[in-house]
Amino acid sequence: AACAFRRLLCADGPSARVEIGLSLRPIGRRDRPLPLGPTALLSWVSALPVTVAPHDGAVHPLIGAGAPLADALLRATTRTSEARTDNPWIGAGEPLVFIEAEHGELDALPTGARAVAGLERHRLALYHARIRSCGRTLRTWTLVGARGGDRDAARRLRMHLLRMHAERESLRAVLRALALGRIVIARREPASDALQRYLQESTRLLERKRAYGLKSAELLAAAQDYDELVEQGLHASLLGQLEHARRSVAERVRRTTLRSAPEPATVYFIQAKELTMHQYSINFGDHNVVHGDVVVAEQIQQSFNKAAAGADNGELRAYLKQLAVEVAELTRALPAETARECARDLEVLTTEALAPAPRKKWYELAAQGLLDAAGKVGEIAGKIIKIVTSVLAILGG
Structure with missing residues (x-):
């Protein structure tokens, strides 16, 4: 080639x-x-x-x-x-x-x-x-x-x-x-x-x-x-x-x-060759979560690592780490495009929450994006809503 x-x-x-x-x-x-x-x-x-x-x-x-x-x-x-x-x-x-x-x-x-x-x-x-x-x-x-x-x-x-x-x-x-x-x-x-x-x-x-x-x-x-x-x-x-x-x-x-298709599109799964990256293990310290979308998994991993390494406020750090864990589970149940949006929102919220001067507009938009995504998956929504609300309370949002 x-x-x-x-x-x-x-x-x-x-x-x-x-x-x-x-x-x-x-x-x-x-x-x-x-x-x-x-x-x-x-x-x-x-x-x-x-x-x-x-x-x-x-x-x-x-x-x-x-x-x-x-x-x-x-x-x-x-x-x-x-x-x-x-x-x-x-x-x-x-x-x-x-x-x-x-x-x-x-x-x-x-x-x-x-x-x-x-x-x-x-x-x-x-x-x-x-x-x-x-x-x-x-x-x-x-x-x-x-x-x-x-x-x-x-x-x-x-x-x-x-x-x-x-x-x-x-x-x-x-x-x-x-x-x-x-x-x-x-x-x-x-x-x-x-x-x-x-x-x-x-x-x-x-x-x-x-x-x-x-x-x-x-x-x-x-x-x-x-x-x-x-x-x-x-x-x-x-x-x-x-x-x-x-x-x-x-x-x-x-x-x-x-305008939309008269019937749902069929997506055909194919095995990747030479580079096995169709599964990615997100390391949360005490356990791993296997994710099928490499890009989503990498963003969640980066957010978790950033939360684990930052924040003098131990309570905020704990909330952000747990949020990454819950978002990893959430995105596995979402369509690919929504999952990528959700992972980006997590990264924005984590980055802004740990910044010396968090930008309210940015972290509020990201928080709302996570809440919207969580609302589509009922069994996980409660945990994410509780964590996001707690993070916003600490940030003054």
Whole structure:
């Protein structure tokens, strides 16, 4: 395998994406099967060990590099000198793997792959699937026949799918923050005007009938098959937050978020190759908790270690350590995206609680995020509510 490119792409909006290109095609043998079958190829790619230099020395599976990359971007674009992946204004979305192959190179399709219609006249075949590897869920697109088919259409298709994925993940994060009240829309506020312009443009992009000269209805339908932009439990809250938005913006967001798959998406689990990181043991001193999401587990472990090493107030330290234990159990029962939000909230609350001058707005937002997540899992909610309330009382919140 050879790395063909690494690039950061961003525009004027809030979304940016990092693309890494890998080539496995043997020189001069384009009609032979690839060294790995497609499902094994996906598991191998997702588990590739990577580091994010220079500040992050840890080894991550490629699929879990989003959080450290977000931290690196924050360091590079602000005066921040400490790791702040807990910052609520920057984070990683769900990763995407895009495979390009020629006819005869794949001996089969990836597990669970479904064909997308409408590309026959371009002599192209496109398939999509959703898989889980290394404790993370990711989307996959497989494009077959670019060299023998319409190369220009293949290039435009790739550009559109990658951009649509990045915009969709960004919009998902913004809508979730709106639904949870972490950002608000106020009339005649410049920041709110900018937010509404973003909502208008991003939803318009997802609703376009054609993109890059291609009909995008089938592609959008395939993308919508995967999941919803807003969790069902947050949709009513989101609509309430949009009451102060312009009517056209609120209606466009409502229309876009109501579109969902006719049936739940199927997620296919695959075994990671070469780097066994699909389970991670969080060490709480007197016991361990095994977690399936590497990124969530690492953040919880960091929060626990930070709590164990900090705070002159022994009571606060004990509460924060116990909170990490309870959050570890909580996130095992939550959807992947909600679990990552919960782990970030824990890290924010722990960091701010131990800071010489805790920022009330930050730790209150994080505390509310934990309470919201706990409310979705009844048997654990009571313990977390009690601990969070005690921490806020000590901090004066």
